Amino acid sequence: MAQARRSRAHMIEETRAKLITTARSAFAEHGFANTSMDDFTAAVGLTRGALHHHFGNKEGLLIAVIEQIETEVNEHLRQVSAAAPNRWEGFRQRCRTYLQLALEPEIRRIILQDARAVFGDVPAAAQSLGVAELQAALDQLLADGVIAALPTPVMARMIYGAVTEASCWIAEPDADLNERLHQALDALERLLDGLRVTGEHP
Amino acid sequence: MAQARRSRAHMIEETRAKLITTARSAFAEHGFANTSMDDFTAAVGLTRGALHHHFGNKEGLLIAVIEQIETEVNEHLRQVSAAAPNRWEGFRQRCRTYLQLALEPEIRRIILQDARAVFGDVPAAAQSLGVAELQAALDQLLADGVIAALPTPVMARMIYGAVTEASCWIAEPDADLNERLHQALDALERLLDGLRVTGEHP
DNA sequence: CCATTGACATACGGCGCGCATGCTATTGGC
DNA sequence: GCCAATAGCATGCGCGCCGTATGTCAATGG
Numbered sequence: 001m002a003q004a005r006r007s008r009a010h011m012i013e014e015t016r017a018k019l020i021t022t023a024r025s026a027f028a029e030h031g032f033a034n035t036s037m038d039d040f041t042a043a044v045g046l047t048r049g050a051l052h053h054h055f056g057n058k059e060g061l062l063i064a065v066i067e068q069i070e071t072e073v074n075e076h077l078r079q080v081s082a083a084a085p086n087r088w089e090g091f092r093q094r095c096r097t098y099l100q101l102a103l104e105p106e107i108r109r110i111i112l113q114d115a116r117a118v119f120g121d122v123p124a125a126a127q128s129l130g131v132a133e134l135q136a137a138l139d140q141l142l143a144d145g146v147i148a149a150l151p152t153p154v155m156a157r158m159i160y161g162a163v164t165e166a167s168c169w170i171a172e173p174d175a176d177l178n179e180r181l182h183q184a185l186d187a188l189e190r191l192l193d194g195l196r197v198t199g200e201h202p
Numbered sequence: 203m204a205q206a207r208r209s210r211a212h213m214i215e216e217t218r219a220k221l222i223t224t225a226r227s228a229f230a231e232h233g234f235a236n237t238s239m240d241d242f243t244a245a246v247g248l249t250r251g252a253l254h255h256h257f258g259n260k261e262g263l264l265i266a267v268i269e270q271i272e273t274e275v276n277e278h279l280r281q282v283s284a285a286a287p288n289r290w291e292g293f294r295q296r297c298r299t300y301l302q303l304a305l306e307p308e309i310r311r312i313i314l315q316d317a318r319a320v321f322g323d324v325p326a327a328a329q330s331l332g333v334a335e336l337q338a339a340l341d342q343l344l345a346d347g348v349i350a351a352l353p354t355p356v357m358a359r360m361i362y363g364a365v366t367e368a369s370c371w372i373a374e375p376d377a378d379l380n381e382r383l384h385q386a387l388d389a390l391e392r393l394l395d396g397l398r399v400t401g402e403h404p
Numbered sequence: 405c406c407a408t409t410g411a412c413a414t415a416c417g418g419c420g421c422g423c424a425t426g427c428t429a430t431t432g433g434c
Numbered sequence: 435g436c437c438a439a440t441a442g443c444a445t446g447c448g449c450g451c452c453g454t455a456t457g458t459c460a461a462t463g464g
Contacts, residue, residue: 194396
């Protein structure tokens, strides 16, 4: 039958991708714990057997979903950072973009809520890449003399915490999103600006 | 039989308290999801019937546990804050103490991990009290002219996020806790100090 | 002293997951 | 071009866990 479409490997990749993207929206909508693997796999036209084969178990699927999201987020952040005119602006825009990306329900629910629940420490399990790049940016700024001395590993984590928490605050039900977004960006500005060497506020 | 001990109401309070404290350690040790209510209630010498009667369901028990922890934490923070010589020091010590309290496995696991998983937004559901007091402290500092203008609601949440995230970082496995604690407190110092009005660093 | 309330146990039902097993089709060596 | 081998996926079993309806017994108060 002319191999259906392509080689077998392609079909498999398609299946995996379909499973991941479907899981991604299912997790985002109902949450990880409230998503039945029976129902979910049925929605893709498969059964739990396929799930078990490709990802081992439910957690394995979650990991795959997280990795996909992480990859996209980091790619986006890298672009934003690279497009900035200087390192400070790159760092600043990275933080601001992070905050806005975390407004996506998908990211808040899967990364900030469910992943944390299952693996305890999100940054250690998944978000490590984002935090690591944040730290790298801080290291650069430190070397450039833009910011005063500080332990960059913690500071990266603290900024990550501040930004994600702010996103959760913005997205609270019955809130004026735009108004809150502006306030959050303002507050972020104040936090980051406090890190720069004193007397240099161009 | 002289009414066993005291009035019936007392016995009931004892039962409730026993359930809560036992659940507290069980959740802290195995996590909320991994704690079987059959096993747990049996450990107290009861059955799930009692659990249902007093707390409705598993989530109700978690809420009770959270409330107890929150109360203790806030009381502790209030004392620390009140003991400080001035408002800035009170605020500063509150943040520092928060960071150290979050090192307690019980708090990290139940408040920062499980509660978030079940209720989504922790601060909105439980930690609101702590964040609210943080915001109140910021409002005071703002009125006193100690810190420059900023939207205190978000800033309180961001500080909360930074502090809790730092605690998770400190408590990562195979880490030098003391070393990391010092670095975290250093970074926190830098973050908070950046909020003060420029030029006033006594 | 009795009716009522409330604290708790018991029991039933359902769901959701892990895992072992079985089927089928594709693949690669000869 | 055929045949074992492998891999993708389905099916079925068993268990644990939770919600809830119902039952029981003791305490309370009028």
